[in-house]
Amino acid sequence: MMKLKKMLAAALSSVMLVSAAAAAVPQGAWAAGDCVVDTGTTYQTIRGFGGINLPEWISEGDMTDAQVQKAFGNGEDELGFTILRIYVSDDSNAWSRAIPTAKRAQALGATVFASPWNPPAAIRNTVNGGLNGGKYQLKKDKWAEYAQHLNSYIKYVEGQGINLYSVSVQNEPDYAAEWTYWSANDVASFIAQYGKAVKEGTKAKLMSAESFQYQKPIYNAILGNQQAMANCDLFGTHFYGTQRSQMDFPQLENCGKEIWMTEVYVPNSDSNSADRFPEAVQVAENMHNGLVVGNLNAYVWWYIRRQYGPMKENGQISKRGYMMAQYSKWVRPGAVRIGATEQPNNNILCSAYQNEDGSIAVVAINKGSSAVTQNFSLSGVDISDISAYRTSAYENIKEISQSAS
Known part of the structure:
Protein backbone atom coordinates (compact mmCIF):
# COMPACT_ATOMS: atom_id res chain seq x y z
CA MET A 1 0.00 0.00 0.00
CA MET A 2 1.32 3.43 -0.94
CA LYS A 3 0.53 6.48 1.16
CA LEU A 4 0.35 9.92 -0.38
CA LYS A 5 -0.10 13.35 1.08
CA LYS A 6 -1.67 16.32 -0.66
CA MET A 7 -2.64 19.80 0.43
CA LEU A 8 -6.10 20.67 -0.85
CA ALA A 9 -6.58 24.37 -1.58
CA ALA A 10 -4.60 27.39 -0.74
CA ALA A 11 -7.07 29.73 0.92
CA LEU A 12 -10.43 29.17 -0.73
CA SER A 13 -12.30 26.11 -1.96
CA SER A 14 -10.63 24.10 -4.68
CA VAL A 15 -10.83 20.97 -6.77
CA MET A 16 -7.72 18.97 -7.55
CA LEU A 17 -6.81 15.96 -9.63
CA VAL A 18 -4.24 13.78 -7.98
CA SER A 19 -2.89 10.93 -10.08
CA ALA A 20 -1.75 9.33 -6.84
CA ALA A 21 -0.43 12.59 -5.43
CA ALA A 22 1.12 14.62 -2.63
CA ALA A 23 2.56 17.97 -1.48
CA ALA A 24 4.25 19.78 1.37
CA VAL A 25 2.06 20.70 4.32
CA PRO A 26 1.76 24.48 4.70
CA GLN A 27 1.66 26.08 8.12
CA GLY A 28 -1.85 26.06 9.49
CA ALA A 29 -3.15 23.16 7.40
CA TRP A 30 -4.71 20.31 9.36
CA ALA A 31 -4.35 16.59 8.73
CA ALA A 32 -7.44 14.79 7.49
CA GLY A 33 -8.33 11.10 7.63
CA ASP A 34 -7.04 8.89 4.85
CA CYS A 35 -8.84 8.52 1.56
CA VAL A 36 -8.37 4.83 0.82
CA VAL A 37 -8.33 4.03 -2.90
CA ASP A 38 -9.06 0.38 -3.72
CA THR A 39 -8.60 -0.87 -7.28
CA GLY A 40 -10.30 -4.13 -6.30
CA THR A 41 -13.68 -2.42 -5.91
CA THR A 42 -15.20 -1.37 -9.23
CA TYR A 43 -18.31 0.51 -10.27
CA GLN A 44 -19.46 2.03 -13.59
CA THR A 45 -17.54 2.65 -16.79
CA ILE A 46 -17.10 6.31 -17.70
CA VAL A 331 -10.76 10.47 -16.37
CA ARG A 332 -10.79 9.26 -19.94
CA PRO A 333 -13.36 7.22 -21.92
CA GLY A 334 -13.36 3.62 -20.75
CA ALA A 335 -12.17 4.47 -17.25
CA VAL A 336 -13.82 2.53 -14.44
CA ARG A 337 -14.74 4.17 -11.17
CA ILE A 338 -13.01 2.35 -8.33
CA GLY A 339 -13.36 2.32 -4.58
CA ALA A 340 -12.39 5.45 -2.66
CA THR A 341 -13.34 6.89 0.72
CA GLU A 342 -15.86 9.46 -0.46
CA GLN A 343 -15.81 11.85 2.49
CA PRO A 344 -12.59 11.33 4.46
CA ASN A 345 -13.20 14.57 6.33
CA ASN A 346 -15.56 17.52 6.56
CA ASN A 347 -15.89 19.43 3.28
CA ILE A 348 -13.76 16.87 1.38
CA LEU A 349 -15.20 14.78 -1.47
CA CYS A 350 -13.09 12.14 -3.23
CA SER A 351 -13.60 9.75 -6.12
CA ALA A 352 -11.17 7.54 -8.03
CA TYR A 353 -10.97 6.04 -11.52
CA GLN A 354 -8.73 3.56 -13.31
CA ASN A 355 -8.15 4.28 -16.98
CA GLU A 356 -7.76 1.65 -19.66
CA ASP A 357 -3.99 2.22 -19.69
CA GLY A 358 -3.84 1.34 -15.98
CA SER A 359 -3.33 4.90 -14.74
CA ILE A 360 -5.36 6.02 -11.74
CA ALA A 361 -7.03 9.41 -11.37
CA VAL A 362 -8.22 10.62 -7.99
CA VAL A 363 -10.34 13.76 -7.96
CA ALA A 364 -10.56 15.50 -4.59
CA ILE A 365 -12.75 18.51 -3.82
CA ASN A 366 -12.34 20.85 -0.87
CA LYS A 367 -15.64 22.67 -0.34
CA GLY A 368 -14.33 24.58 2.66
CA SER A 369 -12.54 27.90 2.99
CA SER A 370 -9.38 26.56 4.67
CA ALA A 371 -6.45 24.60 3.31
CA VAL A 372 -6.52 20.87 4.08
CA THR A 373 -3.77 18.27 3.98
CA GLN A 374 -5.35 15.08 2.65
CA ASN A 375 -3.69 11.66 2.86
CA PHE A 376 -4.35 9.04 0.18
CA SER A 377 -3.68 5.31 0.55
CA LEU A 378 -3.63 3.18 -2.59
CA SER A 379 -3.89 -0.60 -2.70
CA GLY A 380 -3.89 -3.19 -5.44
CA VAL A 381 -1.58 -1.35 -7.83
CA ASP A 382 2.06 -0.36 -8.16
CA ILE A 383 2.60 3.36 -8.80
CA SER A 384 5.55 4.27 -11.00
CA ASP A 385 4.82 7.97 -11.44
CA ILE A 386 2.86 10.61 -9.54
CA SER A 387 1.46 13.94 -10.70
CA ALA A 388 -1.01 16.40 -9.25
CA TYR A 389 -3.01 19.32 -10.62
CA ARG A 390 -5.12 21.85 -8.77
CA THR A 391 -7.76 24.43 -9.60
CA SER A 392 -8.42 27.04 -6.93
CA ALA A 393 -9.24 30.73 -6.74
CA TYR A 394 -5.82 31.56 -8.16
CA GLU A 395 -4.86 28.39 -10.06
CA ASN A 396 -6.18 26.63 -13.16
CA ILE A 397 -5.23 22.95 -13.45
CA LYS A 398 -1.82 23.92 -12.15
CA GLU A 399 0.70 21.14 -11.65
CA ILE A 400 1.84 21.10 -8.03
CA SER A 401 4.45 19.23 -6.05
CA GLN A 402 3.76 15.94 -4.28
CA SER A 403 5.42 13.30 -2.14
CA ALA A 404 4.84 9.61 -1.55
CA SER A 405 6.00 7.00 0.90
Missing part, protein backbone atom coordinates in the same frame (compact mmCIF):
# COMPACT_ATOMS: atom_id res chain seq x y z
CA ARG A 47 -17.83 7.29 -21.31
CA GLY A 48 -16.77 10.90 -20.96
CA PHE A 49 -17.63 14.54 -20.38
CA GLY A 50 -18.75 17.31 -22.70
CA GLY A 51 -21.48 19.70 -23.75
CA ILE A 52 -23.77 20.81 -26.57
CA ASN A 53 -23.03 22.90 -29.64
CA LEU A 54 -26.21 24.62 -30.81
CA PRO A 55 -25.55 27.10 -33.63
CA GLU A 56 -29.19 26.68 -34.67
CA TRP A 57 -30.26 28.67 -31.59
CA ILE A 58 -27.65 31.29 -30.76
CA SER A 59 -26.69 34.49 -32.56
CA GLU A 60 -22.98 33.91 -31.90
CA GLY A 61 -23.06 31.06 -34.40
CA ASP A 62 -20.96 27.93 -34.66
CA MET A 63 -17.82 27.17 -32.70
CA THR A 64 -14.60 28.08 -34.49
CA ASP A 65 -11.92 25.54 -35.30
CA ALA A 66 -9.80 26.94 -32.47
CA GLN A 67 -12.69 26.64 -30.02
CA VAL A 68 -13.37 23.04 -31.01
CA GLN A 69 -9.69 22.28 -30.49
CA LYS A 70 -9.73 23.91 -27.06
CA ALA A 71 -12.87 22.01 -26.08
CA PHE A 72 -11.99 18.56 -27.41
CA GLY A 73 -8.22 18.61 -27.42
CA ASN A 74 -6.38 17.40 -24.35
CA GLY A 75 -3.17 19.38 -24.52
CA GLU A 76 -2.08 22.32 -22.40
CA ASP A 77 -4.97 24.63 -21.53
CA GLU A 78 -7.52 22.44 -23.30
CA LEU A 79 -10.66 20.98 -21.73
CA GLY A 80 -10.25 17.35 -22.76
CA PHE A 81 -13.96 16.90 -23.52
CA THR A 82 -14.90 13.64 -25.20
CA ILE A 83 -18.68 13.96 -25.79
CA LEU A 84 -20.54 16.35 -28.10
CA ARG A 85 -24.30 16.70 -28.05
CA ILE A 86 -26.02 18.05 -31.17
CA TYR A 87 -29.54 19.12 -32.10
CA VAL A 88 -32.12 17.17 -34.10
CA SER A 89 -33.93 20.03 -35.81
CA ASP A 90 -37.59 19.53 -36.69
CA ASP A 91 -36.65 21.07 -40.06
CA SER A 92 -34.51 18.72 -42.13
CA ASN A 93 -33.17 21.69 -44.09
CA ALA A 94 -31.30 22.75 -40.94
CA TRP A 95 -29.60 19.41 -40.24
CA SER A 96 -26.42 20.47 -41.98
CA ARG A 97 -25.68 23.17 -39.41
CA ALA A 98 -24.55 20.65 -36.80
CA ILE A 99 -22.15 18.85 -39.10
CA PRO A 100 -18.95 20.97 -39.23
CA THR A 101 -18.30 21.01 -35.48
CA ALA A 102 -19.41 17.40 -35.13
CA LYS A 103 -16.83 16.36 -37.74
CA ARG A 104 -14.05 18.33 -36.08
CA ALA A 105 -14.92 17.02 -32.61
CA GLN A 106 -15.11 13.44 -33.85
CA ALA A 107 -11.69 13.83 -35.47
CA LEU A 108 -10.39 14.73 -32.01
CA GLY A 109 -11.92 11.55 -30.56
CA ALA A 110 -15.31 12.79 -29.37
CA THR A 111 -18.46 10.69 -29.18
CA VAL A 112 -21.41 12.47 -30.84
CA PHE A 113 -25.05 12.02 -29.86
CA ALA A 114 -28.23 13.95 -30.65
CA SER A 115 -31.46 15.13 -29.01
CA PRO A 116 -34.76 16.36 -30.53
CA TRP A 117 -36.91 19.13 -29.08
CA ASN A 118 -39.87 18.86 -31.47
CA PRO A 119 -41.36 16.68 -34.20
CA PRO A 120 -41.83 18.30 -37.61
CA ALA A 121 -44.68 20.81 -37.73
CA ALA A 122 -46.86 18.58 -39.91
CA ILE A 123 -47.09 15.82 -37.30
CA ARG A 124 -47.57 17.84 -34.10
CA ASN A 125 -50.39 19.75 -32.48
CA THR A 126 -49.95 23.18 -30.91
CA VAL A 127 -51.55 23.01 -27.47
CA ASN A 128 -49.82 25.74 -25.40
CA GLY A 129 -50.33 23.63 -22.31
CA GLY A 130 -47.54 25.07 -20.20
CA LEU A 131 -44.83 23.11 -18.44
CA ASN A 132 -47.01 20.07 -17.85
CA GLY A 133 -48.82 20.07 -21.18
CA GLY A 134 -46.22 21.35 -23.56
CA LYS A 135 -46.27 23.88 -26.35
CA TYR A 136 -46.65 20.97 -28.76
CA GLN A 137 -47.70 17.34 -28.68
CA LEU A 138 -46.97 14.65 -31.23
CA LYS A 139 -50.16 13.60 -33.01
CA LYS A 140 -51.25 10.19 -31.78
CA ASP A 141 -51.59 8.82 -35.30
CA LYS A 142 -48.15 10.08 -36.39
CA TRP A 143 -45.84 8.02 -34.20
CA ALA A 144 -44.58 6.04 -37.19
CA GLU A 145 -43.79 9.27 -39.04
CA TYR A 146 -41.84 10.57 -36.06
CA ALA A 147 -39.82 7.36 -35.92
CA GLN A 148 -39.08 7.82 -39.63
CA HIS A 149 -38.03 11.44 -38.98
CA LEU A 150 -35.48 10.32 -36.39
CA ASN A 151 -34.31 7.47 -38.60
CA SER A 152 -33.80 9.86 -41.51
CA TYR A 153 -31.82 12.19 -39.28
CA ILE A 154 -29.51 9.40 -38.15
CA LYS A 155 -28.94 8.29 -41.74
CA TYR A 156 -28.22 11.87 -42.81
CA VAL A 157 -25.65 12.37 -40.06
CA GLU A 158 -24.04 9.00 -40.73
CA GLY A 159 -23.92 9.90 -44.41
CA GLN A 160 -21.83 12.93 -43.48
CA GLY A 161 -19.20 10.64 -41.98
CA ILE A 162 -20.25 11.02 -38.34
CA ASN A 163 -20.63 7.92 -36.20
CA LEU A 164 -23.72 9.03 -34.30
CA TYR A 165 -23.66 7.17 -31.00
CA SER A 166 -27.31 7.68 -30.09
CA VAL A 167 -30.43 9.74 -30.57
CA SER A 168 -32.90 10.36 -27.76
CA VAL A 169 -36.68 10.25 -27.98
CA GLN A 170 -37.26 13.76 -26.62
CA ASN A 171 -35.56 16.57 -24.74
CA GLU A 172 -37.29 17.32 -21.42
CA PRO A 173 -40.82 16.08 -22.16
CA ASP A 174 -41.72 16.84 -18.53
CA TYR A 175 -40.74 20.55 -18.68
CA ALA A 176 -42.10 21.46 -22.05
CA ALA A 177 -43.59 24.97 -22.04
CA GLU A 178 -41.50 25.84 -25.12
CA TRP A 179 -41.31 22.43 -26.82
CA THR A 180 -43.02 19.03 -26.99
CA TYR A 181 -44.67 17.25 -24.08
CA TRP A 182 -44.87 13.49 -23.72
CA SER A 183 -46.47 11.53 -20.90
CA ALA A 184 -44.30 8.87 -19.30
CA ASN A 185 -46.54 6.12 -20.65
CA ASP A 186 -46.38 7.53 -24.17
CA VAL A 187 -42.58 7.60 -24.02
CA ALA A 188 -42.49 3.94 -23.02
CA SER A 189 -45.12 2.95 -25.59
CA PHE A 190 -43.34 4.79 -28.41
CA ILE A 191 -40.05 3.08 -27.58
CA ALA A 192 -41.79 -0.30 -27.38
CA GLN A 193 -43.65 0.11 -30.68
CA TYR A 194 -41.22 2.16 -32.76
CA GLY A 195 -37.80 1.95 -31.12
CA LYS A 196 -36.57 -0.55 -33.69
CA ALA A 197 -37.83 1.64 -36.53
CA VAL A 198 -35.84 4.61 -35.23
CA LYS A 199 -32.61 2.61 -35.44
CA GLU A 200 -33.34 0.49 -38.51
CA GLY A 201 -30.47 0.42 -40.98
CA THR A 202 -28.18 2.50 -38.75
CA LYS A 203 -25.50 1.93 -36.13
CA ALA A 204 -27.01 4.36 -33.62
CA LYS A 205 -28.42 3.49 -30.24
CA LEU A 206 -31.76 4.74 -28.91
CA MET A 207 -31.66 6.85 -25.76
CA SER A 208 -34.72 7.34 -23.58
CA ALA A 209 -36.42 10.70 -23.30
CA GLU A 210 -34.39 13.06 -21.11
CA SER A 211 -36.23 14.25 -17.98
CA PHE A 212 -35.36 17.79 -16.94
CA GLN A 213 -34.72 16.81 -13.31
CA TYR A 214 -34.27 13.04 -13.20
CA GLN A 215 -37.95 12.68 -12.44
CA LYS A 216 -38.68 8.98 -12.09
CA PRO A 217 -42.03 8.43 -13.92
CA ILE A 218 -40.44 8.29 -17.40
CA TYR A 219 -37.84 5.75 -16.33
CA ASN A 220 -40.26 3.66 -14.28
CA ALA A 221 -42.59 3.46 -17.27
CA ILE A 222 -39.77 2.12 -19.44
CA LEU A 223 -38.55 -0.25 -16.72
CA GLY A 224 -42.08 -1.61 -16.45
CA ASN A 225 -42.48 -2.22 -20.19
CA GLN A 226 -40.58 -5.28 -21.35
CA GLN A 227 -40.49 -4.31 -25.03
CA ALA A 228 -39.51 -0.73 -24.24
CA MET A 229 -36.61 -2.03 -22.16
CA ALA A 230 -35.54 -4.25 -25.03
CA ASN A 231 -35.55 -1.33 -27.49
CA CYS A 232 -34.05 1.34 -25.21
CA ASP A 233 -30.26 1.11 -25.28
CA LEU A 234 -29.39 3.74 -22.68
CA PHE A 235 -31.02 6.30 -20.44
CA GLY A 236 -30.59 10.06 -20.55
CA THR A 237 -31.52 12.66 -17.96
CA HIS A 238 -30.90 16.27 -17.00
CA PHE A 239 -29.91 17.53 -13.57
CA TYR A 240 -31.67 20.90 -13.26
CA GLY A 241 -32.33 21.33 -9.56
CA THR A 242 -31.60 17.66 -8.93
CA GLN A 243 -30.36 17.27 -5.38
CA ARG A 244 -27.80 14.70 -4.25
CA SER A 245 -30.56 12.72 -2.51
CA GLN A 246 -32.44 12.42 -5.84
CA MET A 247 -29.47 11.11 -7.83
CA ASP A 248 -29.48 7.54 -6.53
CA PHE A 249 -31.90 5.39 -8.55
CA PRO A 250 -31.02 1.74 -7.80
CA GLN A 251 -33.57 0.22 -10.19
CA LEU A 252 -32.10 2.13 -13.12
CA GLU A 253 -28.49 1.75 -12.03
CA ASN A 254 -28.91 -2.03 -11.82
CA CYS A 255 -30.90 -2.57 -15.02
CA GLY A 256 -27.82 -3.26 -17.13
CA LYS A 257 -28.00 -0.10 -19.23
CA GLU A 258 -25.98 3.10 -19.01
CA ILE A 259 -27.19 6.40 -17.57
CA TRP A 260 -26.00 9.61 -19.19
CA MET A 261 -26.56 13.03 -17.67
CA THR A 262 -27.03 14.97 -20.88
CA GLU A 263 -27.69 18.58 -19.83
CA VAL A 264 -27.19 20.93 -16.91
CA TYR A 265 -25.68 24.21 -15.85
CA VAL A 266 -24.60 24.73 -12.25
CA PRO A 267 -25.40 26.71 -10.18
CA ASN A 268 -27.02 29.33 -12.47
CA SER A 269 -27.02 30.89 -15.92
CA ASP A 270 -26.28 34.44 -14.82
CA SER A 271 -24.56 36.65 -17.37
CA ASN A 272 -20.78 36.52 -17.15
CA SER A 273 -20.88 34.14 -14.17
CA ALA A 274 -18.48 31.55 -15.57
CA ASP A 275 -15.46 32.75 -13.57
CA ARG A 276 -17.14 33.30 -10.21
CA PHE A 277 -15.35 31.65 -7.32
CA PRO A 278 -15.95 29.81 -5.03
CA GLU A 279 -19.27 29.43 -6.86
CA ALA A 280 -17.52 27.35 -9.53
CA VAL A 281 -16.73 24.63 -6.98
CA GLN A 282 -20.42 23.70 -7.17
CA VAL A 283 -19.75 22.43 -10.70
CA ALA A 284 -17.19 19.95 -9.42
CA GLU A 285 -19.47 18.93 -6.56
CA ASN A 286 -22.37 18.31 -8.95
CA MET A 287 -20.15 16.15 -11.12
CA HIS A 288 -18.92 14.22 -8.09
CA ASN A 289 -22.44 13.58 -6.83
CA GLY A 290 -23.63 12.41 -10.22
CA LEU A 291 -20.71 10.04 -10.69
CA VAL A 292 -20.57 8.68 -7.15
CA VAL A 293 -24.18 8.80 -5.97
CA GLY A 294 -25.90 8.41 -9.33
CA ASN A 295 -23.34 6.09 -10.95
CA LEU A 296 -23.51 8.13 -14.16
CA ASN A 297 -21.61 6.93 -17.20
CA ALA A 298 -21.41 10.39 -18.79
CA TYR A 299 -21.75 14.02 -17.71
CA VAL A 300 -22.68 16.58 -20.36
CA TRP A 301 -23.05 20.34 -19.81
CA TRP A 302 -25.43 22.68 -21.65
CA TYR A 303 -23.72 25.14 -24.06
CA ILE A 304 -19.99 24.53 -24.31
CA ARG A 305 -19.40 28.17 -25.23
CA ARG A 306 -21.48 30.61 -23.19
CA GLN A 307 -20.95 33.37 -20.64
CA TYR A 308 -21.90 30.88 -17.91
CA GLY A 309 -20.34 27.79 -19.49
CA PRO A 310 -17.01 25.97 -19.52
CA MET A 311 -15.83 28.17 -22.39
CA LYS A 312 -16.48 31.90 -22.47
CA GLU A 313 -17.65 33.71 -25.60
CA ASN A 314 -14.06 34.79 -26.28
CA GLY A 315 -13.02 31.16 -26.57
CA GLN A 316 -11.13 31.05 -23.27
CA ILE A 317 -11.73 28.39 -20.64
CA SER A 318 -13.70 29.65 -17.64
CA LYS A 319 -13.29 28.75 -13.99
CA ARG A 320 -16.32 26.47 -14.36
CA GLY A 321 -14.56 24.87 -17.31
CA TYR A 322 -11.39 24.26 -15.33
CA MET A 323 -13.52 22.55 -12.69
CA MET A 324 -14.89 20.21 -15.35
CA ALA A 325 -11.39 19.71 -16.74
CA GLN A 326 -10.22 18.29 -13.41
CA TYR A 327 -12.32 15.28 -14.43
CA SER A 328 -12.31 15.35 -18.22
CA LYS A 329 -8.57 15.68 -18.76
CA TRP A 330 -7.64 12.65 -16.66
